[in-house]
Amino acid sequence: MAEDSKAIDFGGIQVCVRARPLNDREREGGFRNCISFDEATQQVVLSAVDRNTLLQLRGQTAKGYAFDRRYGPEHTSDNIYDDCVSHLVDNLFKGYNATVLAYGQTGSGKTLTMSGGKGIFGNSETGIIRRAAQHILAHVEAVQAKLKPGESISVRAYALELYNEELHDLSGKAQRQQGPAAAAAGPQDSEGGVRIAERPVGKDGRCIPEVVGVTMVEVADANSLVNFFAECFDNRAVAATKMNDRSSRSHAIYTVLINRTLVDVSEVGDKVRTVRVESRFNLVDLAGSERVKRSGVTGAAFKEAVHINGGLLALGNVIVALSGGHEDGPEGPEGDKAALLTTGGSGARSAAKKHIPYRDSKLTRLLQDSLGGSALTVLISCISSCEADFEETNSTLKYANRACRIKNSPLANKQLLLEEDLLPLLPANATASGNTMSMMQMQMLLAEHNKMKEAREKREAEKKEKEEKRMAELRALREAETKAPGFQRLRMAQYDELRKKLVSSHGGKLVKGEVISDDTLAGFKKRNPSEGEGSLSDGGPDGRPHYLRPTSAGAGRVASPVNGRSNRPASAARLYSNQRVRGSNAGSPWETPSPSGRPPLAPSASATTGGYSSAAYTVLAFNQPEADADLQQQQVAEAAEEPELVPVPPPQLLARFRVNQNDTLAVFRAVSTEDFADVASLLPPNTALPAADKMTYLLARLEVQNYSSEQLCAALDAVASGAVSIAAAVGPAVGCLMATFGTSLITDCIFDFEDPEQLAGVGLQQRLELWGLQIPHTSIRPALAAADRSAPAQPARAASPSPGEVTPRHSSFSQPSSSSPATGGRRSSAHSQLAPAGSLLSQQHSLPQQLQEQPQPQENVTCWSSADRLNVSIGLMYALCNLAKELGAAAGFCVPRPQLLRRWLQSGVKMKQVSPPTKLIYPPSAHDYTYYKSSTVAYFLVDEVKESLGKVLSMLKQAS
Ligand SMILES: Nc1ncnc2c1ncn2[C@@H]1O[C@H](COP(=O)(O)OP(=O)(O)OP(=O)(O)O)[C@@H](O)[C@H]1O
Numbered sequence: 001m002a003e004d005s006k007a008i009d010f011g012g013i014q015v016c017v018r019a020r021p022l023n024d025r026e027r028e029g030g031f032r033n034c035i036s037f038d039e040a041t042q043q044v045v046l047s048a049v050d051r052n053t054l055l056q057l058r059g060q061t062a063k064g065y066a067f068d069r070r071y072g073p074e075h076t077s078d079n080i081y082d083d084c085v086s087h088l089v090d091n092l093f094k095g096y097n098a099t100v101l102a103y104g105q106t107g108s109g110k111t112l113t114m115s116g117g118k119g120i121f122g123n124s125e126t127g128i129i130r131r132a133a134q135h136i137l138a139h140v141e142a143v144q145a146k147l148k149p150g151e152s153i154s155v156r157a158y159a160l161e162l163y164n165e166e167l168h169d170l171s172g173k174a175q176r177q178q179g180p181a182a183a184a185a186g187p188q189d190s191e192g193g194v195r196i197a198e199r200p201v202g203k204d205g206r207c208i209p210e211v212v213g214v215t216m217v218e219v220a221d222a223n224s225l226v227n228f229f230a231e232c233f234d235n236r237a238v239a240a241t242k243m244n245d246r247s248s249r250s251h252a253i254y255t256v257l258i259n260r261t262l263v264d265v266s267e268v269g270d271k272v273r274t275v276r277v278e279s280r281f282n283l284v285d286l287a288g289s290e291r292v293k294r295s296g297v298t299g300a301a302f303k304e305a306v307h308i309n310g311g312l313l314a315l316g317n318v319i320v321a322l323s324g325g326h327e328d329g330p331e332g333p334e335g336d337k338a339a340l341l342t343t344g345g346s347g348a349r350s351a352a353k354k355h356i357p358y359r360d361s362k363l364t365r366l367l368q369d370s371l372g373g374s375a376l377t378v379l380i381s382c383i384s385s386c387e388a389d390f391e392e393t394n395s396t397l398k399y400a401n402r403a404c405r406i407k408n409s410p411l412a413n414k415q416l417l418l419e420e421d422l423l424p425l426l427p428a429n430a431t432a433s434g435n436t437m438s439m440m441q442m443q444m445l446l447a448e449h450n451k452m453k454e455a456r457e458k459r460e461a462e463k464k465e466k467e468e469k470r471m472a473e474l475r476a477l478r479e480a481e482t483k484a485p486g487f488q489r490l491r492m493a494q495y496d497e498l499r500k501k502l503v504s505s506h507g508g509k510l511v512k513g514e515v516i517s518d519d520t521l522a523g524f525k526k527r528n529p530s531e532g533e534g535s536l537s538d539g540g541p542d543g544r545p546h547y548l549r550p551t552s553a554g555a556g557r558v559a560s561p562v563n564g565r566s567n568r569p570a571s572a573a574r575l576y577s578n579q580r581v582r583g584s585n586a587g588s589p590w591e592t593p594s595p596s597g598r599p600p601l602a603p604s605a606s607a608t609t610g611g612y613s614s615a616a617y618t619v620l621a622f623n624q625p626e627a628d629a630d631l632q633q634q635q636v637a638e639a640a641e642e643p644e645l646v647p648v649p650p651p652q653l654l655a656r657f658r659v660n661q662n663d664t665l666a667v668f669r670a671v672s673t674e675d676f677a678d679v680a681s682l683l684p685p686n687t688a689l690p691a692a693d694k695m696t697y698l699l700a701r702l703e704v705q706n707y708s709s710e711q712l713c714a715a716l717d718a719v720a721s722g723a724v725s726i727a728a729a730v731g732p733a734v735g736c737l738m739a740t741f742g743t744s745l746i747t748d749c750i751f752d753f754e755d756p757e758q759l760a761g762v763g764l765q766q767r768l769e770l771w772g773l774q775i776p777h778t779s780i781r782p783a784l785a786a787a788d789r790s791a792p793a794q795p796a797r798a799a800s801p802s803p804g805e806v807t808p809r810h811s812s813f814s815q816p817s818s819s820s821p822a823t824g825g826r827r828s829s830a831h832s833q834l835a836p837a838g839s840l841l842s843q844q845h846s847l848p849q850q851l852q853e854q855p856q857p858q859e860n861v862t863c864w865s866s867a868d869r870l871n872v873s874i875g876l877m878y879a880l881c882n883l884a885k886e887l888g889a890a891a892g893f894c895v896p897r898p899q900l901l902r903r904w905l906q907s908g909v910k911m912k913q914v915s916p917p918t919k920l921i922y923p924p925s926a927h928d929y930t931y932y933k934s935s936t937v938a939y940f941l942v943d944e945v946k947e948s949l950g951k952v953l954s955m956l957k958q959a960s
Helices: 024-028 051-056 077-092 110-115 128-145 172-178 180-185 222-234 299-322 362-366 387-403 422-431 439-483 492-505 518-527 605-609 673-680 709-720 726-730 745-750 785-790 837-841 866-886 898-906 929-933 942-959
Strands: 014-020 035-038 043-047 062-066 069-071 098-104 116-118 124-126 152-163 166-169 195-201 206-212 217-219 251-265 271-285 376-384 413-421 557-559 566-569 574-579 617-621 664-670 695-701 735-741 767-774 778-781 860-863 891-894 938-941
Touching: 014 077, 014 387, 043 387, 051 387, 062 387, 069 077, 077 098, 077 110, 077 124, 077 128, 077 271, 077 376, 098 110, 098 128, 110 116, 110 128, 110 271, 110 376, 128 152, 128 222, 128 251, 128 271, 152 222, 152 299, 152 362, 195 362, 206 362, 217 222, 222 251, 299 362, 299 387, 376 387, 735 866, 767 866, 866 891, 866 898, 866 942, 891 942, 938 942
Parallel strands: 014 069, 014 376, 098 271, 098 376, 574 617, 767 891
Antiparallel strands: 035 043, 043 062, 116 124, 152 166, 152 217, 152 251, 195 206, 251 271, 271 413, 557 566, 574 664, 664 695, 695 735, 735 767, 778 860, 891 938
């Protein structure tokens, strides 16, 4: 009981239970105790003592509710303060808002706990409010003793009550004029100017309800604060009822406001910062719920009870809504869910799913920031141990239990007031006498600054060293691969010649799936001994023959090998693609790409080549229909001695998955800031855009048309030339993910939030942002009966086209538009340059016949199962994390659809929510604005996600 070993979870509301002993009246009435604590399970146990209570527990003899902290008759408010409240005071001074909320049925001990007094056994207790006031002021004194020039701290307080759904100032002066008596006299006198207003907080203008028109007093010491609250306490509406001789008839809120100005030397940039830190501490003593039959109230007191119960009912509904009760309903039957915090039993309404009904009462509006908001909240649930209160106690425990599941997102209220350069400030201020800093103080600042600077420089040097080491390893790996047997370098001319020969040896066309014999390749090698360094017959690193096709063109423009036109700026997004041919694989749905480990990092555009000046794309196709053939990483060599060959990054196979027999994962990279043009249009002017080569699209395509390599090359030529979309060229995709690496967009543009603690030390360059992840509900099933007939039986959802047949080209991905779900509405520049597929296809004379076909009507639209969609999303995430790792990203952010986030979490993917408020800089006219505006921003550590996804994937593998 009252153990203190448990770490405080700042994310969740902390709930403790305090059980009061039986009072004299109850003991004399022969009532029994129905509450006990089970230390082993940390439960508060409610035991049935007779038939009636047995019925209330639906036949169970006892029911346990687990709580971190439980307090019995032997404990006092001091214990609760030390265990649960004192840490809140410490955090107030860091800018966090905090709330202590006591609730429970009438006569259960809320007022004793909060305000102190004499307990049933005659012992006096100091209430939490007095302890908090003393603690806060002691802290203030300590701060005052260390104030630097320019710093200040002030404490103000007010108290109010919510009586009959009207707000009243509890301070002496106001109360004399506006007390409950005045309120009872009629609505025209009510409230006395005290009302709730919305106050914008944080940088994003988020509003929280706040009380205005209340008398605030400035307090200088603990005594004046304690006295002020004591006076307010006396002004509170109380009355004797059958349940409590001094029953509070209103909800009371005692508030302390702390306002601090801090001068600090910032770690980065030789700056002196002046910061305002504000916090609010609410100490709430609610009126108790009561059954009017038992409390025996009539007249005005009856009206009070109705209002008290009404407010508590609204509070109960907020707790249920926040704790997700309507979705998973762990509390059993609906009747249980509707059990009231109030005990009237007349049906707590179900709150609508995503809607939190804060506005249903003034009480819930006042507590909005404390329940599901940004405050640190402690809920003290007061219960009676008496069997006569069994039903109320059960109800209170149920709600307390639910409240444990409420997650707040504590956020410090800090505002930068001034930022000055430290160094110019020093000499100027040093010479000036008077109000400015003393020489000694400035030296202290400077020393502090230098210390932090040193630490920063050390960190940066370590990071640099690590990065250099990593790059050296990658270079070595790359070199080793270049020297490996089978590595080939082909000039464009060589490639064309090889292709011609291969085609002619196959009667004019390459037959899909046909193995090109080693002899053919060897023959070519023999006739062209000077061509290439490696032996063509050696095959690739996988030991199999393969095509390797670097394309080249003049610097600055990319020529289409199909039509020779230079019709796309070199800066446009490049395409790398891996395709796996039909008839392969029996592996898991998702696999890591290469048995030899991760592929080497593609050379950075700027670091290695100064830009991919002429390489439009690389197509790598394995022309061997071998079962379970692993798709291999292929490296295109950088041929220094062959100037016309421009090195291209290797196509990166990021992950492999299988729903039907074909699979492909294509990766696009944007390579210059130009590629962010349409993203830039969404951002405020002068926003710094991410460095080149940082934006990546991953497209999962599960129904790639079964082209021959030649056809695929031609198709991708068409894509590179801007004639058709990738989807039109290679078939409908079923998944798409867009990510930006090492981006400043995360903090500067898209979201704005306090960095979560877990990300301390993860710099912007190590972050990735997941912009859009989309797995559509439906997929286009090839409308080819013949294919279905000839193909082996496939799951209905994933039939694949047969050779030479046409796959319909309309899909959610095949017609890129500003509302493309694939990119969350932000089109890539590659896409934005694409003309509608149908209109341009006919102009591509050299396109394979398949691409020249008119799109087929969407006859067979197949729904993906949600399990498939989840698998694809998990696979894409896994692929992304592999790539992210290669690019040095350590953490990522995303705005996943809530359902998807939930399912990821259920799958064991470790993601956390970013503390609100998040500011989304995204114009209201933009696609899905409302969705993004109200969405959860999640963050994750790449390693963690990789690890957890790895486990999920291996489970999928086993399952398959
Ligand atoms: N833990 C406890 N130990 C001893 N006495 C207690 C305890 N809790 C409450 N009491 C006594 O029970 C009585 C009712 O307590 P209190 O007024 O604090 O209840 P309450 O929940 O605030 O009721 P209401 O909602 O009606 O205002 C008081 O006489 C109080 O001293």
